[in-house]
Every structure is written in structure tokens, then in C-alpha cells.
Amino acid sequence: MSGHELEIDEIIKRVKELKAGTVGLQFPEGLKLHAVEVARRIEVETGATVIISADPCFGACDVADVDMNGVADVLVHFGHKPLPLNYDMPVIFVDASSKMELLGSVGNAMSLLEGYKKIGLVTTVQHLKQLEEVAEFLEQNGKEVVINEGAGTTWGQVLGCNFSSIKNLDVEAFLYVGSGNFHALGITLFTDKPVIIADPYLDEARLITDFSDRILRIRFARIAKAMDAKTFGIIVSTKKGQNRLDTAKELKNLLNAEGREGFILLLDDVSPEKLLPYMDLDAFVMTACPRIAIDDSSRYKKPLLTPQELEIAIGKREWENYEIDEIKYGGLNNKNK
């Protein structure tokens, strides 16, 4: 059906076992094109009525259990692993593992890994099933591979808001298998170790250094711009996996204690358009998805900071202690310091 394993037979079996009369389906953007075909098969083979969640789905933080509760008997969520959250209804999580070949780009990474013996290996959920194959390849090429699990993430997995699986690993360098630069940037900032990306989508390998320097320069410019801000909008997401109201309240108190004002803004999806009515505020702080402030920074007219960046802007954290923002799952708490 696609370049992903959608595990339809298994889903049909589970739906029959649960005797579900109505089944909710939720796909991340990249898999939505398969929604109708999956719905058709489930309806034909189980007799259930399928309801497709057509809203955007941004990640494991954004499961439609609240919307589907009372609408469907079970929700099938594709493309992510569950977070340690309480879901309002039965949810079947389907990894939707990629079938993409990884060893080509990993092979390309070998020259960049030269001189490093002990390698930390990580990826995102789509490629987890192939991580063992990648580890074997590295070991056959003389590397010692270290893979760990995190708080709220499984063996070898990083999320854009959760880097716990790579912290305190005794390795000389990291190999991140996947697309984009964001995850590798997070690993660099948390570990200060060289990070090499094996990107199967571009069939190439690259070192993250130049990119992380550029991003940090942009972040420091945003922080500098917010230093004189007197009024802040503190953004809180209603999405269960992104909601950090406690953090927002703490930031509000911190701002008040510094003689500045913070106003909490509660939103579902965050976008520059939704902030337009609040442009009389001097700057914004993002307690929702940590990626938004970094990835979409240029789309916002006013400085948009992470909680840690706010601390720097108001003199509560040293520039040298810059950290990328994380959402701490795993029952730790909602606080992020």
C-alpha cells in the first residue's frame, strides 16, 4: 500500500476482537493519503463504520482521543508510539514503520565517523525496526554501538521534544538516522559531541556543526531582542501531550517578580495568524511544542522564545547554559527546567 507498514490485518483483527461498531482513524500529514483506502478495508472486512480525523496531526502529543471519545469505540493512531499519558478511550497505536533502505546513507556516514570508536545510535519511530540492522552494520565496520531508551521514549528513539535517550551516554559521537536537522541539533546541544546525520531521504550523510552554529546565532538574536520586553504572551497548548500549564504559571510568576507582565494564551494549534490580535505584547514564550520557536521562528513578527530562552532574556540563566527545550514525560512532571 505504501512505503510504510500500516499493519492493516492486525488492526482488523483487533477491531473484530473489540467488537467495535465505530472506528476512529488518525494519521499524521504524510500518511493521510492512505486514509480512505484504510477506511474502506476496515469497513468492508469488519462491518464497522469508520470516522477519519481530518484535522492536522502533529505528533505523538496530538492524539485525537478527546475528540473521538463518545464518537468512536476505538481510535487507531498511525505513525507514533504512545506517550505516557492517560488517554480518554482505547487507542491502538500503529508505528507505520518506514520500509526505506537505511544502509546506503549509513554507509555514507562511515567516513564522517572515522576516528570515533564508540557511537551512540538514535532514530525516530519510523526507522526503529531497522535500528538493529544499522547497529550490526556499524559493528561489522569496527564500531562499538550504544543504544539507550529514554523517559517516555523507547530503545533508540528521540522525539523533537524528548532527548532523554541520549543523555549521559558514554560515547564519542552520535549517529542520527533520519531526515532534517532538528533532532541532530538537539543531540548536539545536549551532549556537546559530534553528531552525524545519515539521511535516507536524501541518501546522504552530513555533520551537524554548521547548521547548529547558524541556529544558535538566530536564537541569540531573538533572545537579545526580547531582553527589553515588558509584556509577554505565554502560549499554552490544549493538546494533552503539549500542555504545560504549570510551566506557564511559573514563567508568569517569574516575569512578575522581575517587574514584567506575562499573559497566558491558551490555544489548540499555534500559528502566527492566531497571535495577530495580541501584537501589542512585546514578545511570546512557547510552552507548547518546543520545535515551533526554533523551526518557525521567522514566521513570527515578535520574538518567540522557549522557556529556557526567556530565562536568559531576563537574566535568570547564563548564555553558556543554553539548552534546547524539552517536554518531560514519563510521569516526571510537566515542568521543564
Ligand code: SF4
Ligand atoms: S510536542 Fe512537538 S516535538 Fe514533541 S511529539 Fe509533539 S509535535 Fe513532536
